[in-house]
Amino acid sequence: MEKKQDQNQNQNQNEQKIERAERVLKMKVKTNVRGGLGGNASDKEWME
């Protein structure tokens, strides 16, 4: 039982290790600037 708990703990530590961030870069995008094509027209309307 104890061995199994140790294994789980090791696995959790490994997972945390894999997911640990070494460096984080962030950028903000205003969504009213980007997005679908052709203003408010749907893509299909734009194509036609």
Added chain:
Amino acid sequence: MDPDLQHLLQSDAPASRTALYLRLLYSPSCARAVHALLGGTESCAPQTLAFLKSIDFERLGLEQKARLRNLMYHLGEAFPCSWRLMDVDLRRDLVERFVETPSFWRFPGRSLPESFALVAWQILRERQRSFLADVVRLEGVLSGFATAPSKAAPWQNLAGADHECVATTAGETAERFPSQWQLLDDDSQLPTPSSAAELMARAPAPHRISLTLDHDGDIEIACVRLAT
């Protein structure tokens, strides 16, 4: 012949003729198939056949070129970073291949740019241009996510894409995907041609790219280098 095209030719419904006409306006391969049909024995609905016989295929070719230029211009608005990292021949090649795929007609993406990105990502990966492929993907996901954040991300159905849609602890909507590349430069901006060259010269390393829609309706892109 493409079964979809065959169906459009054989159907006598006005909606099918409209769909066929729209395809002819963009797709050279569709125009070639239809042109060949006019001199052959392939079956076609009578009214559709009459309509096709009225087409001037030489002028149609010019129209297709104009529409392709227009499409490239509009996609360029959604892919400002990717477009700067490609030469014009590569852009044209990707857009030409896009209009010939079912993705152009079936809208698998949440926006037209995202549908384009789904196609371009796979082509660029096949050509071993994974940095550019992932930049195209980032801008495509950004477009799709900004257009319809509540819709399912089409990347989730794509083999090898490993795309996740998650809810953050703050109740925000987020999407993330892995990349072997740092897709934001050291100034936290999308790469320019010079910073892209620098980033590609670094050894590939696991990164997680996430896009989070905040409560103000803005999207935050995060590029996280993971410790291994």
